Amino acid sequence: MPDMTFAEAIKDAHVVEMERDPNIYIAGEDVGVFGGCFGVTAGLLDQFGEKRVKDTTITESAIVGTAVGAASAGLRPVIELMFVDFIGVALDQLYNQAGKMKYMFGGKAKIPMVMRTACGAGIGAAAQHSQCLEALFMHLPGLKVVMPSTPYDAKGLLIEAIRDDNPVVFLEHKMLYAMEGEVPSGAYTIPFGQADIKRQGKDVTIVATANMVHTALGAAEKLAADGISLEVVDPRTLYPLDGETIFESVKRTHRLVILHEEVKFAGSGAEIAAQVAEEAFDYLDAPILRVAAPFCPVPFSPPLEKAYIPSEQQLIDAVKKVMA
Amino acid sequence: MDLTNEQLIQMYTTMVKIRTFENRVAELFADGKIPGFVHLYVGEEAVATGVCENLTDKDYITSTHRGHGHLIAKGGDIKKMMAELFGKETGYCKGKGGSMHIADLDLGIMGANGIVGGGPPLASGAALACQYMGNDNVAVCFFGDGASNQGTTHEAMNMAACWKLPVVFINENNMYGISCCTTKSMCVPNIADRAAGYDIPGVVVDGNDAVAVWEAAAEGINRARQGKGPSLIECKTYRHRGHFEGDPCTYRDDAELEEWKEKDPIPRLEQKLLEMELLTQSKIEKIKQELQKDLTAAEQFAEESPYPDISGLLEDVYT
Structure with a gap:
């Protein structure tokens, strides 16, 4: 390939x-x-x-x-x-x-x-x-x-x-x-509504989108050294949303952190959190946490922009919180 | 003038068909038979009729919130229209659209539109498809004086001009965008003057003269069919009724309305055809009786049709 x-x-x-x-x-x-x-x-x-x-x-x-x-x-x-x-x-x-x-x-x-x-x-x-x-x-x-x-x-x-x-x-x-x-040459399709588990794990489910998937994978690598195993689920399509794959993952890990770059308030993670609360609440051992951008426009200055974008460290902190 | 006698009689019949349909809708709305709200085309019949007489089923139109006249002139089925206005399962849109969203894609009717200025980009897009496929079909965009000020209209006209798309923009200037008079909403005497900004033909026509509309539209449409690009035709007209049924019309005076009723497009064409001896009083009566019969049948069809089943609420969101 x-x-x-x-x-x-x-x-x-x-x-x-x-x-x-x-x-x-x-x-x-x-x-x-x-x-x-x-x-x-x-x-x-x-x-x-x-x-x-x-x-x-x-x-x-x-x-x-x-x-x-x-x-x-x-x-x-x-x-x-x-x-x-x-x-x-x-x-x-x-x-x-x-x-x-x-x-x-x-x-x-x-x-x-x-x-x-x-x-x-x-x-x-x-x-x-x-x-x-x-x-x-x-x-x-x-x-x-x-x-x-x-x-x-x-x-x-x-x-x-x-x-x-x-x-x-x-x-x-x-x-x-x-x-x-x-990337294979020629035509192939990925059906909509099929999330992809980008990394399998047993302790915490991370649902992440776009480049935040890679932030999550980086965090998973670091946390593995501490003996914490993250499962990284990439929905790939937000509508239709593959709730089943997310619910099944949460049923295995009992913990969920959602990571996305949009603002946290009323972001896509709010919908995912609500669906998990409706469908898999009894399996949760900790509150659902969201790591996402703060509720402000994207700033220009490099240090401000860096502070705006959700970081690997913020995700690691959230994981440790749900593991505590 | 290349209109045949048959076409003239057909145009007269279409205009009366629109008028009787709209007058009956006004009554049915007042009686509470039609939910929501309706915007009637009474007084503007010559525009849709004169334009659509130049079109085939393969040509496209985009319409407006005041769309019943366009639909009828393009060949829409008044039974399905009336059923849709009633919100019934047998309506054009299975009761999901209502007055402002009636469409018949098999007839090239890309829908009435609830958004002022919603149609022009769609019409340019349909014209792009015609050009792309290499046929000689065209798209016609009906839009009002209100929509003429929307950014989408400018964008669509400019793009159509740059790409020489086979689209004709038919402006129905009835002088009021809801309550806002064109004296307050534009600074040029004619909307057609704006054609200069796109280097396309801009024509002003008496929108209450069906034959004049037909002639102007024929030129623009033929031009589009020949690959020469878009044109803008402004039809000066007037709506006899309010913006919507129930509109108190406090923004215009009765004298103005009476003045325009003197220029009513239907008696004008009727008189012309009587003079040409294409019509007689008895023939007019016969046309009206036939239309009334069809209208009564449409109303009965709508009355007797069932409402949509609730089970269909979530159907048709996605293909």
Whole structure:
């Protein structure tokens, strides 16, 4: 299996699917000549031409909205929203139009589109280019929400997203783009709603998403030296959410810490904690803890930004608390 | 003018069909038979009719919250429409959409829309699909004077112009965005003047003259079919009723309404067709009787249809 970066794996998913289905097109700000803000779509314009790789105006409503219209008329758009923070100017087209059409129309519409977007802090991009917003999308019926943590998952989940007949929000944490990992060539899919246990353990279940999966794996390595065994569960898709895998893990470990980069208040972890409380409360030996960002915009200054992002040490402290 | 006599009679019939449908909806709403709220198209019939007479089932339209007229003009089934307004299982959307979300994708009707300015990006997207697939189908975007000020409208028009998309933007300027008069909401005399900003044709037309609307739309639509890109057609018109049923209309005076009723598009076309001897009083009566019969049947169908079963509440969220 060749090694690919996370970004290359996402590009490879585009290539594999665009070669298979001529109705797939890419559109977004700087996705063509420039190759994408993070280089994800570099080379695709040369390979597939302007008809299928469209540089757009800097108009997020029109990027999302034309995709919704084109999808309902038979195409399969894969659009790039440069930063997830920009959804603020395009949200109506995503949730009021794409997300609700099928239901409002009594089941007859089909909106097969993917909105890829970069999220997350860590590059000094400040408040309007750094947030994680997965809980926002999870709250909107009609959308599916995907958040990969490895190159392998990114490619398989994106191919699944492109083949899905629903609007899919595909969240790419920007600190992952350069990460390398083994990625099979050719097409393969990872079904939505199947969490992946990234590390097996017996003492504490850690549910983590995107780059926080790697923070959790780092903590697990360190705690192993202290004789504490973490099980790291990566939901991979937040809607649909694989509650079963999480419940089963908690039933084995009896302890749960949730780790994500969004703000803690009303973040995705709140939903996961609530579901575990409803379905597996009797198995818990300690309160559920969440390690997540504080309730403030993402700051710019490097020490502030570092303090904002949940750390390995914060997770280790939380684990020790539930073990106490 | 290339309209055939049959087309003229068809357009007249469609306009009367919309009018009788809407007047009956007003009564049914007042009687409490229709839940929620409805926005009626009375007075604006010439716009939807004149435009849609140029379209086929393979062409797309996006509509607005005031969508009944567009749906009927594009060939929508009034039985399914009425059932949907009643919230019944047999409605276009199985009762899940209501007045503001009726769609018939088989007829290219991409839905009425509850969001002012929601439709323009969708229409440009459907036009993109037509261009991409290499057919000569087009998309038509109906939008109001209120929507003309929304950012989405500007974004969609600009993108359509840059990409030469086969879309025609039909502005229905009825002078009021809910209560806000265009004298307060825009600083140019015509919405069509804004076409200059996209270097696309911008045309102002008497929106109460069905033939004039047809002619202007024919030019824009043919242009789009030929791959020459979008155009903007502003149809000056007026809604006889309030923004919604129950609107006290305190923001406009009766004299203005009376003035516009003098310009009612239906008597105008009727008079024209009488003069052309395409219609006679007895033929008009016959058309109205037929339409009334269909409308009564639609109402009965809606009345007698069951409400959706609660078991379907969670169906149709995802494919």
